[in-house]
Amino acid sequence: MDTGTHIVMGVALGSIATLDPVIAHDPMLAQAILIGTLAGSQAPDLDTILKLKNNATYIQNHRGITHSIPAVWLWSLLITGIIFYFYPEVSMFRLWLWTFIAVAFHVFVDLFNAYGTQALRPFTKKWIAFGMINTFDPIIFSLHLVGIGTMFLGAHPGYTFLTIYIVLAGYYVVRFRQQAYIKQAIHKKIPEVEHIITVPTFRFREWHLAITAKDYFYVGRAKNGRIHLLDKFEKCPIPNNPVIEAAKKDENLSAFLSFSPVYRWEVHEYSDHYEVRFTDLRYRSKGYYPFIAVVQLDRDLNIVSSYTGWIFSEGKLRKKLELIPN
Known part of the structure; x- marks a missing residue:
């Protein structure tokens, strides 16, 4: 997801943490956890700094090792240690737990973009990209803004964002079903399909498509449930040239x-x-x-x-x- 969405997700997780009575009745702990969830929701994307070197380094490493299984643990331990230095009286376990959840949640939601992550490193460097949610999804971002606004109006932060995340879980189910319907329609339209990549757009009912068939690559668009093929390229293996x-x-x-x-x-x-x-x-x-x-x-x-x-x-x-x- 984009930086702005990860930030509001950090706020959301810090708010949900207040459903724990220990956190709700300890303002210092709640504050430390909010800092931890905000930092944890951003930490894996620190590899963006690689853009300062060159595009090649950035492309090879972005969402790579920083989103891996060991990195999730290391980020959460590092952030917890730094925050605990300034808040030594709070529960280290609760601080670490919610920071860990924030880091892991960052990696988890990135899996649903078309870009994906190498989340299973070091076991495999395979890119995992479900292609269901746009990098910036206006519905997801807007619901988080609604939650933050509702909190300022006096609503309970934990129950507010718990409700919003239940709604978002339903939204992900809807997107999954949309994607499944599109793939089914592609298989009916194109023979011998081998692989389908869906790239969601800002528009709820519009998707970009890259389709690999036996002899051709097809590029298309799904709009309002209909498949429109835009380009067709012969599938040629890279020669030993x-x-x-x-x-x-x-x-x-x-x-x-x-x-x-x-x-x-x-x-x-x-x-x-x-x-x-x-x-x-x-x-x-x-x-x-x-x-x-x-x-x-x-x-x-x-x-x-x-x-x-x-x-x-x-x-x-x-x-x-x-x-x-x-």
Whole structure:
């Protein structure tokens, strides 16, 4: 989820903690736990700082080790230790428990986005992405704002957010059923489907689709329960090509391939260089596929420029590559 949603979820968990009578009757403990749930709800995303280095490092590591099983324990212990230093009189166990819940809940809700996480590390580096909830879901965020507003009007914080989370559990069930219906409709429309990736949008009844079939990739949209196919690409395995093999040594392309589950590739040969391009098929926007990896090599197969990330025009891509115009 986005940063704002994780923040309000931290407030919600700190509020639900007050249903424990020990916490409700100890203002210092309640305050410490609220700080813990706020910090815990943000901690796994500290890897966002990797953007300052480069896109490749960020793509390879974001929602990776910081969202792993060991990290959930380490984040909660670290945050608890820091807070307990300033609140030595409170119950360390309750402080740790709710901080742990906040960290674990952060990782849990991230599983439902199309981006996903490597939550099962160190057992596997597989990306787990259920593709049911948008990274920013206006319904989820709005319900949290309603809960915070209701608290300021004097409602009990614990019961307020417990009620909201029961409603949200029902909302997740609705989204799961929507997704299941879409997948069923795709199987009826396209023969020999092997894999379906659903990417929810801001609109409740609209989803982006990336579909892998036996011989083709399909890109489409589900709107109001109907499947609309927008693009179709022949499914071509990556060949054992010297140009592509040289391009794979680039950190930007390596990062892209470690993250993207469905893509198409192209190799273009020019008078003085080659260009290798990989395009993620999950994020079609207004006829354009913005998430890409591009590597340019000279005639001796030396890498001279590369880029991976989000680009919404060819002109901006050329500026990022900063060298060879086609």
